[in-house]
């Protein structure tokens with residue numbers, strides 16, 4: 168299984184504070200049958216340059232690799248970033264460097280409170296530059312929960328969607344919303360988005376069990392295949408999202 172989204176790299180963002188914490192998170196992912204972990208620390212255009220970020224990420228990755236080698240664990244890592252949405256995504260010449268390593272797919276975090284008017288223009292412009300936006304934890308946004316058609320339009324325009332394992336396992340409302348999105352082909356992959364064992368521990372096994380019960384083993388396999396394809400640059404056909412219908416405030 169692949170973990171598409173994590174803050175396991177030590178000492179670089181609000182995730183693992185040191186390699187010891189990183190190892191505990193990796194150990195849990197391994198127990199959950201995860202074999203490939205995407206390392207996606209936060210990147211924000213307003214806080215640092217892409218070059219500074221890549222340098223820090225490379226240093227942190229060296230620390231992590233040395234710690235993992237001592238354990239003798241067999242795990243694949245893919246470097247990436249969780250990029251805070253910004254109009255710079257439509258203008259900056261080097262944004263491809265923030266994609267999952269060796270691919271043209273970028274994990275993008277939309278603003279928490281509101282969806283800016285120019286969101287689709289920026290995401291379209293990225294795609295014109297050959298970048299595929301993968302929207303992080305789409306289940307967390309109230310603007311998508313209240314108006315799923317807003318997410319539908321972004322996915323229909325070429326974006327992909329990732330959901331968090333903890334939302335599936337721990338949060339009843341998010342769980343219902345994710346089940347609705349899955350029925351409408353509006354989820355493409357899962358990630359732990361783990362920060363620490365206390366704040367959002369990895370739980371992809373429990374999340375997978377839920378998805379398998381709700382949607383069947385083939386669907387679970389297809390989520391994993393789509394995740395691997397996005398994070399490794401393989402071609403895969405994307406299922407067409409279908410619009411969510413609403414009657415008297417109930418979505419189905």
Ligand SMILES: [Fe+2]
Pocket residue numbers: 172173174249303360
């Ligand atoms: Fe994250």
